[in-house]
Amino acid sequence: MSDKIRNVQTTVLSDNWYTLRKVTYEFLGRDGQWQQHSREAYDRGNGATILLYNPTNQTVILTRQFRMPTYLNGNTDGYMIETCAGLLDKDNPEDCIRKETEEETGYKISAVQKVFEAYMSPGSVTEILYFFVAEYTKDMKVSDGGGLQEETENIEVMEMPFARALDMIKTGEIKDAKTIMLLQYAQINGLI
Structure with missing residues (x-):
């Protein structure tokens, strides 16, 4: 103390x-x-997030879902484009992000790389986020994803060119901090 x-x-x-x-x-x-x-x-507990990337196809997997706080703050339709993420609950960060990746995106991944951790809003929220990256290929796709029905997430899975995702930061289509951080990490470190 x-x-x-x-x-x-x-x-x-x-x-x-x-x-x-x-x-x-x-x-x-x-x-x-x-x-x-x-x-x-x-x-709200701690969480983990991941950027799935395919260096051969130069693509990334992102998600799109409704976020009430952004709607209340003027985001017209309340939808946010984000990297896959979830709360740790009782899992360690690596197990959590593997599970969340399969539930939300439909990709079953095994090799994940932790790149950093960060407090996202330390003035009011206790959460620390663990940030990961992982390569994906089409043969890792095991389901449509979309989140668990009982969690009513209604997640849209989006595969897009990496260059397009970077451009969406400039245009304001991507405003989520964790997503911006991971996309910029990928760009700075030449992952794609």
Whole structure:
């Protein structure tokens, strides 16, 4: 624990979908004085995401699904183009992303490469995301994907040229941070 934080008090504000907590604490400022702070933190667990790429065909697999928070923030139809992702639940990141890849995209992959991990919104969300890349080929396709029916994900699987995906960042068609990060990782590291 940090020696700059003391007297932490936590109140659960909501435990409906995930957990929203109000945390009140004292923080030792640079001036040496203790200051009382109050923040809210949303805990939804940690997650993993992956970019599937085919260097021979110069294509990537992305998904498209409805995201209510983006709709509420002005995204006209609420749909986002994203890399495959999911919450870890009780899985380790590698097992989670293999399972999510098959459920969401229909591709059964075995070899995944972890490239980094990042907090996506550290001012309010506790989640850390584990980022992966993996090559795919047509013979790895075992189903149509689309997510699990009981999770009502309604995921559209999109295979597209890598160059088109990069262009979609510029045009604003791709606004999802994890997707932008992985596409740029692939470009910087010459994966395709």
